[in-house]
Amino acid sequence: MKLDFEKSGGLIPAIAQDYVTGEVLMLAYINEEAWNETLSSGRAVYYSRSRNKLWRKGEESGNVQLVKEIRVDCDLDTVIFMVEQIGGAACHTGHRSCFYTAVNPDGSTKELSEPLFDPEKVYSKAHR
Amino acid sequence: MKLDFEKSGGLIPAIAQDYVTGEVLMLAYINEEAWNETLSSGRAVYYSRSRNKLWRKGEESGNVQLVKEIRVDCDLDTVIFMVEQIGGAACHTGHRSCFYTAVNPDGSTKELSEPLFDPEKVYSKAHR
Numbered sequence A, B: 001m002k003l004d005f006e007k008s009g010g011l012i013p014a015i016a017q018d019y020v021t022g023e024v025l026m027l028a029y030i031n032e033e034a035w036n037e038t039l040s041s042g043r044a045v046y047y048s049r050s051r052n053k054l055w056r057k058g059e060e061s062g063n064v065q066l067v068k069e070i071r072v073d074c075d076l077d078t079v080i081f082m083v084e085q086i087g088g089a090a091c092h093t094g095h096r097s098c099f100y101t102a103v104n105p106d107g108s109t110k111e112l113s114e115p116l117f118d119p120e121k122v123y124s125k126a127h128r
Helices: A032-041 B032-041
Strands: A012-018 A024-030 A045-048 A053-056 A065-072 A079-085 A101-103 A109-111 B012-018 B024-030 B045-048 B053-056 B065-072 B079-085 B101-103 B109-111
Touching: A012 B024, A024 A032, A024 A045, A024 A079, A024 B012, A032 A045, A032 A053, A032 A065, B024 B032, B024 B045, B024 B079, B032 B045, B032 B053, B032 B065
Parallel strands: A012 A079, B012 B079
Antiparallel strands: A012 A024, A045 A053, A065 A079, A065 B101, A101 A109, A101 B065, B012 B024, B045 B053, B065 B079, B101 B109
């Protein structure tokens, strides 16, 4: 099994899903190096498109993602990391999931949850 | 609320998730036109990167996705369609989910489910 990193220029999407509840926590991207390190370390490693480098999730905050199971899709160009989110929150805003905003058919939105922590206290300003 | 289509050249990922069980069924891409049509029609509309055109999911097979809820992420560059998958299977292989393959830490894989239908009987050859 070889993931198809070439199709999209070296990066493919990785969905992080709570391995118990199935809640989708976030979507980020991986390159081949991040994929290999995720497999070998058992922790979710992504590639940051904004910082152009490997992103070992939780490296600064301690809120790592322990990878319990992995799925790949039929085209081998998307993966799911089924994770235990240490610290409870996957999102840099302090929300459990990055997908805390619901969109109504008319395009209006509604926030569905409160942050679990204050990101100012967890991250340095440079990390945002 | 305006999705950030510019960041990735006009397309952003859309995760289709079963609105009852939370199972991730597939990941595809949307452009702004697909997004607007999804909102107005209540059915999942994607943009096919291989065919370079709007992809009204289920148009040929009848296996449409009724969009029950929508979520957007903190960066406004990924969406979740929480859907009712008509016909039961979202994947062109006939599996319920495109993510029917588990990956072990050593890179070996295991198929987790059987197809629900024979794709040869549902799709024309041109559609694959």
